[in-house]
Amino acid sequence: xxxxxxxxxxxxxxxxxxxxxxxxxxxxxxxxxxxxxxxxxxxxxxxxxxxxxxxxxxxxxxxxxxxxxxxxxxxxxxxxxxxxxxxxxxxxxxxxxxxxxxxxxxxxxxxxxxxxxxxxxxxxxxxxxxxxxxxxxxxxxxxxxxxxxxxxxxxxxxxxxxxxxxxxxxxxxxxxxxxxxxxxxxxxxxxxxxxxxxxxxxxxxxxxxxxxxxxxxxxxxxxxxxxxxxxxxxxxxxxxxxxxxxxxxxxxxxxxxxxxxxxxxxxxxxxxxxxxxxxxxxxxxxxxxxxxxxxxxxxxxxxxxxx
Amino acid sequence: xxxxxxxxxxxxxxxxxxxxxxxxxxxxxxxxxxxxxxxxxxxxxxxxxxxxxxxxxxxxxxxxxxxxxxxxxxxxxxxxxxxxxxxxxxxxxxxxxxxxxxxxxxxxxxxxxxxxxxxxxxxxxxxxxxxxxxxxxxxxxxxxxxxxxxxxxxxxxxxxxxxxxxxxxxxxxxxxxxxxxxxxxxxxxxxxxxxxxxxxxxxxxxxxxxxxxxxxxxxxxxxxxxxxxxxxxxxxxxxxxxxxxxxxxxxxxxxxxxxx
Numbered sequence: 001x002x003x004x005x006x007x008x009x010x011x012x013x014x015x016x017x018x019x020x021x022x023x024x025x026x027x028x029x030x031x032x033x034x035x036x037x038x039x040x041x042x043x044x045x046x047x048x049x050x051x052x053x054x055x056x057x058x059x060x061x062x063x064x065x066x067x068x069x070x071x072x073x074x075x076x077x078x079x080x081x082x083x084x085x086x087x088x089x090x091x092x093x094x095x096x097x098x099x100x101x102x103x104x105x106x107x108x109x110x111x112x113x114x115x116x117x118x119x120x121x122x123x124x125x126x127x128x129x130x131x132x133x134x135x136x137x138x139x140x141x142x143x144x145x146x147x148x149x150x151x152x153x154x155x156x157x158x159x160x161x162x163x164x165x166x167x168x169x170x171x172x173x174x175x176x177x178x179x180x181x182x183x184x185x186x187x188x189x190x191x192x193x194x195x196x197x198x199x200x201x202x203x204x205x206x207x208x209x210x211x212x213x214x215x216x217x218x219x220x221x222x223x224x225x226x227x228x229x230x231x232x233x234x235x236x237x238x239x240x241x242x243x244x245x246x247x248x249x250x251x252x253x254x255x256x257x258x259x260x261x262x263x264x265x266x267x268x269x270x271x272x273x274x275x276x277x278x279x280x281x282x283x284x285x286x287x288x289x290x291x292x293x294x295x296x297x298x299x300x301x302x303x304x305x306x307x
Numbered sequence: 308x309x310x311x312x313x314x315x316x317x318x319x320x321x322x323x324x325x326x327x328x329x330x331x332x333x334x335x336x337x338x339x340x341x342x343x344x345x346x347x348x349x350x351x352x353x354x355x356x357x358x359x360x361x362x363x364x365x366x367x368x369x370x371x372x373x374x375x376x377x378x379x380x381x382x383x384x385x386x387x388x389x390x391x392x393x394x395x396x397x398x399x400x401x402x403x404x405x406x407x408x409x410x411x412x413x414x415x416x417x418x419x420x421x422x423x424x425x426x427x428x429x430x431x432x433x434x435x436x437x438x439x440x441x442x443x444x445x446x447x448x449x450x451x452x453x454x455x456x457x458x459x460x461x462x463x464x465x466x467x468x469x470x471x472x473x474x475x476x477x478x479x480x481x482x483x484x485x486x487x488x489x490x491x492x493x494x495x496x497x498x499x500x501x502x503x504x505x506x507x508x509x510x511x512x513x514x515x516x517x518x519x520x521x522x523x524x525x526x527x528x529x530x531x532x533x534x535x536x537x538x539x540x541x542x543x544x545x546x547x548x549x550x551x552x553x554x555x556x557x558x559x560x561x562x563x564x565x566x567x
Binding site for chain 1: 362405406412413414416417419420423424425426427428429430431432434435437453454457458460461465
């Protein structure tokens with residue numbers, strides 16, 4: 001499956017020639033793959049350099065004169081380092097931004113904690129006019145970006161390094177709409193991004209053990225498809241979230257809010273609790289935080305046993 | 308000789324009435340602002356969003372007392388707007404809000420945002436092939452912020468000649484960092500730099516009338532030597548007056564000094 005970052009470049013190339021308002025600012029990444037856009041849209045591509053807060057400030061200026069800025073760089077630097085710029089320049093001033101990051105969670109696993117980012121989804125969600133997405137496959141990014149980039153809001157797209165490889169029908173993809181990828185009765189596995197693979201593998205293993213898992217996938221965290229989650233948990237009364245997000249404010253919180261008032265619900269989360277002070281492959285860091293099918297199966301069986 | 312005594316009195320009135328404001332930071336820039344709106348900027352108070360206007364951003368947002376009285380003088384704001392300054396019924400607060408105030412292009416307050424945004428506006432205008440000019444007034448203390456120099460670097464490298472920064476060089480920065488070499492810094496970053504007396508009508512006229520706005524040339528910066536609190540002897544300088552509200556006695560003394 002094509003990389004999300006390549007799809008980002010391809011989608012901009014699709015849109016740029018027909019929308020002269022699109023201007024792309026990058027923080028010295030993806031320079032090579034964005035050259036086709038740069039050639040097709042002269043004067044609308046800028047590799048600004050290593051100065052993320054200023055890149056966001058510049059984008060606000062571009063939007064003030066009617067242009068549609070797309071800002072792209074590494075998640076921790078553009079969301080955590082430049083958060084005040086996003087908050088004040090776009091939130092307070094009610095401007096419009098498309099922010100597209102790579103390197104969310106621990107995608108840059110071997111570069112260490114300086115390049116990890118667990119809070120981006122949470123930070124962006126605090127802004128009232130934000131739309132927050134983690135598209136896990138190329139078609140998701142293409143369709144969701146095209147549906148949203150002119151909406152006048154603050155759109156945040158975290159692009160996972162590893163696509164989940166699940167094929168979705170275009171008609172099923174709409175902003176804010178979660179997807180029931182697998183139907184089940186005993187436990188709800190709610191997830192996002194690359195972890196859809198983990199959830200589906202775990203669901204297969206659970207089925208062998210006689211447990212029927214329902215797998216819900218959310219490419220949009222805000223607005224959150226609360227009715228989909230609630231209906232599932234109302235049926236299963238067991239909720240397990242798998243998320244490459246901060247344990248303190250991520251998918252689990254969204255799900256609990258969606259399930260508020262339902263009785264006899266057992267719930268657990270597998271998420272990132274603190275800095276991961278280890279280097280290694282993406283798979284090794286997933287294992288470190290429990291994002292493996294085996295761990296999911298154990299947690300799901302534990303939850304199901306409470307009923 | 309103190310210019311704009313009437314504007315300084317209005318600022319004092321607003322601050323005294325509401326109990327909020329930065330008088331010295333406003334007095335150091337009010338002459339620059341009056342010159343810009345009276346002699347330099349192409350703006351139309353009947354059409355604040357006129358597409359061919361020049362853009363002005365007050366990056367040191369806490370000097371907004373001066374900004375408001377100048378916007379009032381040039382027809383953007385009403386008497387009632389000034390009277391309701393810093394009240395729940397009004398649109399004018401301790402930092403300017405672009406979503407509420409006609410003629411305000413950026414909501415500033417947190418330092419180091421307005422100037423880089425002006426750089427972005429200048430870039431956007433160039434992308435669109437428009438001839439508008441962009442001005443941003445920033446504080447010398449604000450020049451402690453990293454984004455000022457990040458964006459100064461960007462502006463020079465992109466040769467945004469449609470842009471003019473004005474630095475209110477009132478000595479705030481040097482209180483903490485005594486290496487007070489702002490003009491040299493701006494020159495080193497590649498900006499066309501001139502240094503003037505920011506309280507002299509003659510100097511302001513000479514500087515702004517000679518600025519070259521080459522579409523693909525280097526950006527301009529006017530480093531204006533100013534006095535914080537200029538116009539009232541006991542308010543001038545640094546220290547307790549930065550965010551102080553005058554007592555009744557002090558207020559009366561201010562008005563006496565500012566009387567024409």
